[in-house]
Amino acid sequence: MNLTPVLTVIGVAAIAWAAVTSETSIQKPARADGRVVVTYWEKWSDFEFDAMRAVVNEFNNSQDKIFVEVLSVPNITQKTLLATSGGIPPDIAGLFGGNVAQYAYNNAVIPLDEFAAEAGINRDQYIPAYYDFCTYRGQLWCLPATPASTALHYNVDMLKAAGFDEPPKTLEDLDAMDKVIGRKDGDSLKSMGFLPTEPGWWPFAWPGFFGGKLWDGETKITMATPENIRAYEWMGSYSQRYGSATVSSFQEGFGTFKSPQNAFMDSKVAAVLQGVWMHNFITTFKPELNYSAAPFPYPADRPELANSTVLDLDILVIPRGAKHPKEAFEFIKFVQSQKGMEMLCLGQKKNSPLAKTSPGFLENHPNPHIKLFQSLAFSENAIAPPKTPIWAQWGDEIRTATQSINSGSKTAEQAMKDVDAKMQPLLDKVIRRERALGIYPEKTSEDNN
CATH class of the missing domain: 3.40.190.10 (Periplasmic binding protein-like II)
Known part of the structure; x- marks a missing residue:
């Protein structure tokens, strides 16, 4: 090349x-x-x-x-x-x-x-x-x-106290767990069972847990598919459940990731999507935490998506x-x-x-x-993230879109359509340049219209 x-x-x-x-x-x-x-x-x-x-x-x-x-x-x-x-x-x-x-x-x-x-x-x-x-x-x-790779990390004691002897297997189980563990004191949240934005490092990945794809793998960005919209509607449902301002205020009280005040280690959020490295930080900052790990839940109507993981x-x-x-x-x-x-x-x-x-x-x-x-x-x-030179910008746009969904300023469908509209021209530009240099793919999305 x-x-x-x-x-x-x-x-x-x-x-x-x-x-x-x-x-x-x-x-x-x-x-x-x-x-x-x-x-x-x-x-x-x-x-x-x-x-x-x-x-x-x-x-x-x-x-x-x-x-x-x-x-x-x-x-x-x-x-x-x-x-x-x-x-x-x-x-x-x-x-x-x-x-x-x-x-x-x-x-x-x-x-x-x-x-x-x-x-x-x-x-x-x-x-x-x-x-x-x-x-x-x-x-x-x-x-x-x-x-x-990533998995659901869960606080064993918090789940047991709420009547759960095993981690959730489906996303519906996860939602039900949150509704039991989620606790408010007046207008303030004190605990949640799960929060998609904690830590929120992989906003691009939610479609994958619902069988969605961000693009066709070559020339066409496909953010606004039914599977992807469903994923981001599910993600946004947590802010809708408690109120976006309430959730934001709750998160402002979290400590930094590398500290005992980390939301998971501080027992403010009972379960998080986290990576293999999490054990390092738990043993360093909260060795007494009784936690375990399991595959992240899948939609009940999509059992073939069991063992989904972000790499x-x-x-x-x-x-x-x-x-x-x-x-x-x-x-x-x-x-x-x-x-x-x-x-x-x-x-x-x-x-x-x-x-x-x-x-x-x-x-x-x-x-x-x-x-x-x-x-x-x-x-x-x-x-895994798409292999394209525009991924840094694309990932930032997805993050911005998820923030608008969580705040309620956009629907999931509109937010995803906006990402499509903004990023497709950038992908087309990259592909045209690669074609000029003799590098595949041979067609851009414009050639398919």
Whole structure:
């Protein structure tokens, strides 16, 4: 794929300044031992960063040709893209799987097909849905770091106190549970059984739990289908039930995610859609919490949608212009090994993106629900964001639309039609440019009208 970089005057100016002043400058002195220094920027902090640093140390100690220096870098996407625009990128960046198409389209990363082929790395070694995050238009642009799947996390004590001995299986069960656990004191909410906007990190995913699709996979955005409208009507029903202002006021009293005042850990919301990482934060901030996890509920009239889950993936890329791409891939290859990957995933208490795990990996894993998350990653009902360069804008539009639904300012149908109308021209523009460069698909939505 031969894509032209998308650069901005502001971006170049910003990185020129950053090159001089940033504490994460990639200009490093040569090592006395002659090892090639590979600079790796990673978004993680705290125990997540510590887990990757341990893998880096293991790699550095395993050979004497390459030395990886890993740095924790906040706002990593923006900084990496700016550094790449300015011609001084790191050798490796730990970015987000949902934006691979954007990175590829903007020519910000290099394809890894040849490196992967030489290393014997292929799709068969991975859980298919995770590997597919890494491809766009038939090329491989990254490889996995840590993966995630999501499930319903529920407060066992709150459910039992409300008369529920097991978690809800259907969305109707979930709604019924909320009606029992939801408690008001005058005009104030004190607790809820479930709240779709807590934490609200995946507003794009609700259609998937109802069998809906955001687009046809190539040229046509399909936000306003009956399944999608049904999903967002269900999402909005919680604000309608208690009043949008009441729910907003309730949420204002939540603590930050990484704190004991987290709404779930503080027993304000009895059940949440959360990822495999949640166990880390519970053991850190509220180890006494009696919680469990189960597959997220499905509509009672759509039992075939059982085991739906939102997938996510942290990825490793080599930015275009990296000074040591070959050496950078040697480290990425190490992370893909059974030893490197399981060391990292155990350190972060997550499941593995690899299709096979070592004996004892699941059985001795520190996350008590790891088998659930590992099995959900194989689900036919796994939900992932669309692979398109406009996903960042599209995702923001969906989030804005869901806010308008929850506030009552728009119906679900109107909000979804508005997203369609705003985003389809942007998708058409991208596809026309790709067609001009000889990249599929061959038709835009305009050709079908």
